[in-house]
Amino acid sequence: MALSFSPDIASDYAIEAATLVNRRGCKQLLEQSHAAIDTVAMAIDRARRPCSGASPSELRPAVDRVCLDGPGIGFSEALAELGPLYLDPAIYFHHPRYVAHLNCPVLTSAAAAEMVAATINTSMDTWDQSAGATLIEQKVIAWTAQRAHLPASADGIFTSGGTQSNLMALLLAREHYSARHFGPGSVAMNGLPPEAARWRIFASEMSHFSSVKAASLLGLGQKAVVPVAVDSAWRMDIDALETAMDSARAAGEIPIAVVATYGTTDFGSLDDVAGAARLARRHQAWLHVDAAYGCGLLVSPTRGHETRALAQADSITVDYHKAFFQPVACSALLVARGADLGHVTHHADYLNPVEAAEAGTPDQVNKSLQTTRRFDALKLWMSLRSVGAEAIGRLFDAGCALARTTYQRMLAEPRLDLLHAPELGTIVFRFRPSLGLAPAVLDELNEAIRSDLATRGEAMLAATRVRGRRYLKFTLLNAETTPDQMDEIVTLVLCTGERLAADRVPTLAVVGGRETRDAG
Numbered sequence: 098m099a100l101s102f103s104p105d106i107a108s109d110y111a112i113e114a115a116t117l118v119n120r121r122g123c124k125q126l127l128e129q130s131h132a133a134i135d136t137v138a139m140a141i142d143r144a145r146r147p148c149s150g151a152s153p154s155e156l157r158p159a160v161d162r163v164c165l166d167g168p169g170i171g172f173s174e175a176l177a178e179l180g181p182l183y184l185d186p187a188i189y190f191h192h193p194r195y196v197a198h199l200n201c202p203v204l205t206s207a208a209a210a211e212m213v214a215a216t217i218n219t220s221m222d223t224w225d226q227s228a229g230a231t232l233i234e235q236k237v238i239a240w241t242a243q244r245a246h247l248p249a250s251a252d253g254i255f256t257s258g259g260t261q262s263n264l265m266a267l268l269l270a271r272e273h274y275s276a277r278h279f280g281p282g283s284v285a286m287n288g289l290p291p292e293a294a295r296w297r298i299f300a301s302e303m304s305h306f307s308s309v310k311a312a313s314l315l316g317l318g319q320k321a322v323v324p325v326a327v328d329s330a331w332r333m334d335i336d337a338l339e340t341a342m343d344s345a346r347a348a349g350e351i352p353i354a355v356v357a358t359y360g361t362t363d364f365g366s367l368d369d370v371a372g373a374a375r376l377a378r379r380h381q382a383w384l385h386v387d388a389a390y391g392c393g394l395l396v397s398p399t400r401g402h403e404t405r406a407l408a409q410a411d412s413i414t415v416d417y418h419k420a421f422f423q424p425v426a427c428s429a430l431l432v433a434r435g436a437d438l439g440h441v442t443h444h445a446d447y448l449n450p451v452e453a454a455e456a457g458t459p460d461q462v463n464k465s466l467q468t469t470r471r472f473d474a475l476k477l478w479m480s481l482r483s484v485g486a487e488a489i490g491r492l493f494d495a496g497c498a499l500a501r502t503t504y505q506r507m508l509a510e511p512r513l514d515l516l517h518a519p520e521l522g523t524i525v526f527r528f529r530p531s532l533g534l535a536p537a538v539l540d541e542l543n544e545a546i547r548s549d550l551a552t553r554g555e556a557m558l559a560a561t562r563v564r565g566r567r568y569l570k571f572t573l574l575n576a577e578t579t580p581d582q583m584d585e586i587v588t589l590v591l592c593t594g595e596r597l598a599a600d601r602v603p604t605l606a607v608v609g610g611r612e613t614r615d616a617g
Contacts, residue, residue: 118216118218126216129172130212132172132173132176133176136176136179136180136184137184140180140184140185140187141189141191144189144191144192146189146192146194146554146555147188147189147190147192147194147195147554147556147557148186148187148188148189148195148551148554148557149185149186149554150551150552150553150554151185151186152552156182156186159181159182160182163178163182188200188557190202190575191575191577193575193577193578193579193582194555194556194557194582194585194586195556195557195575196556196557196558196559196571196572196573196578196583196586197557197558197559197570197572198559198572199362199389199390199416199419199572199574200419200574201418201419201420201422201423201574201575202422202574202575202577203422203423203424204422204423204480204483204484204489206479206480206483206484207422207423207424207427207476207477207479207480208424209479210475210476210478210479210480211424211476213475213479214471214472214473214475214476217472219471219472220469220470220471221234221255221461221462221465221470221471221472222448222449222460222461222462222465222467222468222469222470223448223449223453223458223460223461223462224453224458224459224460227461227472230472230474230475231459231461232459233472233474233475233478234255234461234472234474235459235461236478237429237474237477237478237481238252238253238254238255238429238431238474239251239252240481241253241395241415241429241431242431244395244396244401244404244486245388245395245404245407245408245410245413245415245431246404246405246407246408247407247408247410247413247431247433248408248433248434250433250434250435250436251431251432251433251434251435252431252432252434252435252438252464253429253430253431253432253438253464254429254430254438254461254464254465255427255428255429255470255473255474256426256428256429256430256465256466256467257426257428257467258416258418258425258426258428259305259307259387259389259414259416259419259428260305260307260310261428261430261466262389262414262415262416262428262429262430263305263307263308263311263356263385263387263414264307264310264311264314264315264466265430265441265466266383266385266412266414266430266432267298267308267311267312267315267354267356267385268311268315268440268441268466269383269411269412269432269437269438269440269441270298270353270354270382270383270385270411270412271284271296271315271317271353271354272284272285272437272440273383273411273437273440274296274351274353274354274382274383275290276440285440288316289316289317292351293316293317294318295349295350295351296317296321296350296351296353297321297322297323297345297350297351297352297353298312298317298321298322298323298352298353298354298355298356299322299323299325299338299341299342299345299352299354299355299356299382300322300323300324300325300333300355300356300358301324301325301326301327301332301333301334301356301357301358301361301368302324302325302326302327303327303331303333303358303361303362303363303364303366304324304333304356304358304361304387305358305361305362305387305389307387308322308356308387309322323341323345325337325338325341327366330366330517330518330520331361331363331364331366331516331517332366332367332368332369333357333358333368333369333373335369335372335373335376338355338372338373338376339376342355342376342379342380342382346380352377352380352382353382353383354377354382354383354384354385355373355376355377355382355383355384355385356385356386356387357369357370357373357374357384357385357386357387357410358386358387359386359387359388359390359391359392359407360388360389360390360391360392360393360420360520360521361390362390363523363525363561363563363570364516364517364519364520364523364525365390365391365500365519365520365521365522365523366517366520367391367403367520367521368386369406370384370386370406370407370409370410371406371409374406374409374410383411383412384409384410384411384412385410385411385412385413385414386407386410386412386413386414387414388407388413388414388415389414389415389416389419389420389428390416390419390420390521391420391521392413392414392415392416392417392419392420392421393419393420393421393490393493393521394493395415395490396421396486396487396489396490396493397490397493397494398487398490398491398494399490399494400494400497401490410431410433411432411433411434411437412430412431412432412433412437413430413431414428414429414430414431415428415429415430415431416428417429417476417477419574420493420574421477421480421489421493422480422489422492422493422574423476423477423480424476426471426473427473427474427476427477428473438463438464439463441463441464441465441466442454442463442464444463448460448462448468449462449463491576492576493574493576495576496521496522496573496574496575496576497519497520497521497522497573499522499573499576499578499579499580499583500519500521500522500523500524500571500573501518501519502580502583503524503571503573503580503583503587504518504519504524506580506583506584506587507524507526507587510587510591511531512528512529512530512531512591512594513526513527513528513529513587513590513591514526514527514529516563516568522572522573522574523570523571523572523573524570524571524573525561525563525568525569525570526568526569526570526571527539527543527566527567527568527569528542528543528546528569528590528591528594530542530594530595530598532598532602534598534601534602536566538601539566539567540566540567541567541601542594542597542598542601543560543567543568543569543594544560544567545597546558546569546590546593546594546597547559547560547569549593549597550589550590550593555589555593556586556589556590558570558571558586558590559571559572569590571583571586
């Protein structure tokens with residue numbers, strides 16, 4: 098029976114259909130894309146600061162005034178409206194004074210590929226939704242695994258980010274252990290056995306919080322993650338790891354996984370993967386390497402040889418949207434044995450029936466925690482095909498070199514306490530004025546420096562706590578930032594610190610003919 102519509106409904110339907118991406122809608126897509134790119138280009142061009150310093154209380158009223166239930170206002174008006182709501186207060190990672198978190202400026206080829214992927218709207222779960230795209234993703238995974246020196250049996254899957262990759266890695270570690278001791282699929286079918294309360298995961302005290310979060314989500318509890326002390330370079334201390342694992346065994350606990358961090362969030366420290374692998378093998382534990390940050394070394398033309406130790410990993414997290422200059426999200430989990438991904442496989446008759454797998458249909462959903470999934474591999478594919486892996490590696494190397502140069506210059510400033518020589522692109526430091534201040538006051542002062550610079554839009558720094566004390570942090574991923582521009586940021590920190598410190602120094606008083614500090 099043919100569908101029929103009232104005249105009004107038919108008219109509305111025709112208007113809506115004309116805006117869809119199809120043969121008729123492509124002209125409108127082209128016009129709107131040009132307008133959007135022009136708007137973004139102008140926003141980037143006029144971004145003289147890394148941020149506006151706007152607070153939530155300042156922005157929220159304007160967003161709240163927008164009525165999403167009302168009639169549409171047209172693309173041009175909606176785009177113009179986006180200026181004060183998003184583009185003006187946006188954080189611009191390309192700006193040389195953005196030195197805060199692990200956010201990178203992105204390659205133009207990758208940004209353009211985003212539009213291709215969004216327009217075609219491929220879903221990466223089954224072959225019948227992603228022909229071609231599936232093979233491209235598999236090729237990118239195989240290429241990355243080869244760069245990481247994993248065996249021919251390696252495989253992997255794109256994920257939403259390092260947190261999901263780490264969760265999936267520890268899920269595989271849990272299933273790998275339980276399959277050996279209780280039979281394949283035992284936990285998936287029956288839940289955790291009583292002895293799971295004794296399973297332990299070992300990670301450095303500087304590892305990413307996602308390992309603790311994963312243990313919680315996997316039913317092991319946060320206490321299952323044993324923090325391991327670090328050495329003077331903020332790397333996991335292998336002797337401390339050995340002691341911790343042996344002590345766990347002696348106490349009746351069961352090591353099931355070791356997490357080595359290849360580029361810690363705070364310090365960029367590269368854990369001794371070979372040492373961690375040796376101990377993991379001794380205890381028959383899974384070795385996961387969180388290389389979300391350090392994966393940039395995989396394409397480094399000067400330091401790529403350092404990644405050979407990754408060959409000993411059972412799984413590796415890589416974040417292309419950190420170290421390969423890709424738009425968020427672009428991350429993957431690699432595994433040394435592709436068969437281990439079978440622990441997350443579930444067959445649904447309406448999507449990926451078992452017969453399809455038996456016939457060899459490459460449904461990527463069989464390897465993933467996600468079902469519907471974006472074609473994020475296209476961004477990296479287009480970047481590799483456009484500029485090549487070495488060019489991407491040189492961008493990463495430039496950030497590391499900038500960190501070393503900046504560190505050397507900062508060493509000459511007595512008002513800066515530096516905690517480490519950078520291995521990658523991060524520098525952790527603390528402003529200490531010439532006038533002595535109590536540690537708690539110094540904590541508050543350093544946080545105030547960061548806040549003051551951000552509020553004024555002068556620069557964006559990160560902050561962290563080390564041994565309970567507040568420190569500032571530079572994260573350098575922008576290859577176009579110069580040493581002189583970093584000198585300007587350091588000068589801003591020093592001048593702001595002295596200005597704010599003056600407000601915190603006790604007032605001068607005259608006692609017995611001499612000046613003293615008023616203790617009050």
